[in-house]
Amino acid sequence: MELVFELSKEGRGCDLLPSCDVPETAISEKFARVSAPRLPQLSETDISRHYTKLASRTFGVNKGFYPLGSCTMKYNPRINEEVAGLPGFTGIHPLQPEHTVQGCLEVMAKAEEYLCEITGMDAMTFQPAAGAHGEFTGVMLIKAYHEKRGDIKRTKIIVPDSAHGTNPATAVMAGYKVINVPSDPEGGIDIEKLKAVVDDQVAGLMLTNPNTVGIFDKNILEITRIIKDAGGLCYYDGANLNAVMGNVRPGDMGFDVVHLNLHKTFSTPHGGGGPGSGAVGCKKELEEFLPKPCMGKCGEGYGMCCDRENSIGKVKAFYGNFLVVVKALAYILTLGKEGIPEASKMAVLNANYMMQQLSDTYEAAYKGRCMHEFVLTLEKLHHETGVSALDIAKGLLDEGIHPPTMYFPLIVHEALMVEPTETEGKDTIDNVVAIFKKVYNEAMSNPEAMHEKPVKTVIRRPDEVRAAREPVLRYNFD
Numbered sequence: 103m104e105l106v107f108e109l110s111k112e113g114r115g116c117d118l119l120p121s122c123d124v125p126e127t128a129i130s131e132k133f134a135r136v137s138a139p140r141l142p143q144l145s146e147t148d149i150s151r152h153y154t155k156l157a158s159r160t161f162g163v164n165k166g167f168y169p170l171g172s173c174t175m176k177y178n179p180r181i182n183e184e185v186a187g188l189p190g191f192t193g194i195h196p197l198q199p200e201h202t203v204q205g206c207l208e209v210m211a212k213a214e215e216y217l218c219e220i221t222g223m224d225a226m227t228f229q230p231a232a233g234a235h236g237e238f239t240g241v242m243l244i245k246a247y248h249e250k251r252g253d254i255k256r257t258k259i260i261v262p263d264s265a266h267g268t269n270p271a272t273a274v275m276a277g278y279k280v281i282n283v284p285s286d287p288e289g290g291i292d293i294e295k296l297k298a299v300v301d302d303q304v305a306g307l308m309l310t311n312p313n314t315v316g317i318f319d320k321n322i323l324e325i326t327r328i329i330k331d332a333g334g335l336c337y338y339d340g341a342n343l344n345a346v347m348g349n350v351r352p353g354d355m356g357f358d359v360v361h362l363n364l365h366k367t368f369s370t371p372h373g374g375g376g377p378g379s380g381a382v383g384c385k386k387e388l389e390e391f392l393p394k395p396c397m398g399k400c401g402e403g404y405g406m407c408c409d410r411e412n413s414i415g416k417v418k419a420f421y422g423n424f425l426v427v428v429k430a431l432a433y434i435l436t437l438g439k440e441g442i443p444e445a446s447k448m449a450v451l452n453a454n455y456m457m458q459q460l461s462d463t464y465e466a467a468y469k470g471r472c473m474h475e476f477v478l479t480l481e482k483l484h485h486e487t488g489v490s491a492l493d494i495a496k497g498l499l500d501e502g503i504h505p506p507t508m509y510f511p512l513i514v515h516e517a518l519m520v521e522p523t524e525t526e527g528k529d530t531i532d533n534v535v536a537i538f539k540k541v542y543n544e545a546m547s548n549p550e551a552m553h554e555k556p557v558k559t560v561i562r563r564p565d566e567v568r569a570a571r572e573p574v575l576r577y578n579f580d
């Protein structure tokens with residue numbers, strides 16, 4: 103596809119700027135340009151077609167099914183974008199006097215109140231900009247808690263082998279040694295192996311429930327009890343909250359700290375590296391360590407008046423990505439007390455329905471009921487035909503749908519991890535199931551052809567490492 107500079111023709115243009123309605127002022131020589139700016143010269147039609155063509159090459163949830171497991175790529179209602187775009191929210195400055203932004207502060211206070219209610223926590227910060235950032239903040243709270251008590255022998259964090267890669271990375275960043283616990287055949291934590299590694303050097307456990315294989319650990323109360331009895335704290339990775347929100351609360355499962363991915367569960371589109379929010383909630387005992395500045399009711403209204411002497415400090419400038427919080431609040435208020443649990447139930451129903459519909463063709467890694475996502479293993483297919491999970495994923499691209507997450511979690515071989523989300527209807531899922539089966543049958547009848555896929559996309563099989571490490575993002579004018 104030609105770039106906008108390549109489409110440029112000398113002398114072409116269009117009048118897009120309104121005519122000047124203020125007196126013209128001469129610019130001093132010092133600031134004046136010496137040459138014309140290098141701008142592409144195009145007609146309005148050229149520009150419109152160029153960007154429409156670009157947009158048509160982008161794949162998003164508005165274009166089709168996007169079952170990227172562990173990512174919750176659900177449809178985010180446009181109304182929440184409209185709300186976050188209101189001038190009262192976008193036209194403010196973080197250093198503005200507090201009495202002029204009472205509405206915005208109230209948005210944060212309300213969002214904190216509702217999200218604490220949903221998670222069973224007592225206080226929350228919106229500073230962290232993403233899930234991994236929230237994990238780091240949360241684990242630092244755990245660290246501050248033990249340090250304040252003078253309990254400095256705790257140097258380990260327990261992480262199950264099914265965990266998202268950010269969990270062990272976070273523990274290491276916070277200065278801890280990671281202790282891995284294996285999963286049992288049903289996909290939950292192996293309780294006996296957990297007991298074997300727990301001692302008085304354990305600072306805490308990091309867990310997501312439902313976990314990364316889409317299984318709700320039915321031993322969760324026993325797991326958190328084992329950690330508590332040994333003097334540790336429990337961290338809940340809430341990136342999978344979409345599976346349980348409004349139905350069960352991390353606080354009631356025995357967790358002390360949680361992070362939420364507002365950009366997964368609460369209506370901020372993600373995937374392009376845009377602003378996120380890894381809100382962190384905690385129980386009363388940890389509140390004094392939350393980041394500063396913190397907001398509270400001060401006198402007449404809201405303000406940054408509360409003082410946290412033992413705070414871990416700032417983890418991000420000002421208050422985090424405020425507009426993401428606005429969207430989360432708009433989403434919660436739209437769905438309400440009935441809609442929030444309903445959304446979760448639909449996400450779980452859709453995943454179970456799809457897994458069941460595929461079960462005569464694809465092998466599920468864990469056979470029982472799943473929560474919001476399920477993992478397929480293509481180990482047998484790979485062994486028999488040489489067709490890998492990657493080949494199947496590439497085959498799905500030719501059918502116009504986004505492939506599931508591949509090769510994750512690491513404990514499942516030739517994994518495809520599917521998360522249909524609650525925003526897909528039965529017709530879409532039925533259609534996608536038929537496509538999954540069609541690609542599987544192609545793999546059985548003509549395995550060689552699968553290694554060539556995709557054949558219908560603009561770019562076929564890029565070198566993924568080079569594409570990530572040496573991206574060419576700038577037009578070379580020479």
Ligand SMILES: *Cc1c(COP(=O)(O)O)cnc(C)c1O
Nearest residue numbers: 172232233234266268310339341
């Ligand atoms: C997405 C995810 C994270 C990390 O969130 P980011 O916002 O990408 O940093 C952590 N844990 C789990 C289980 C996730 O799915």
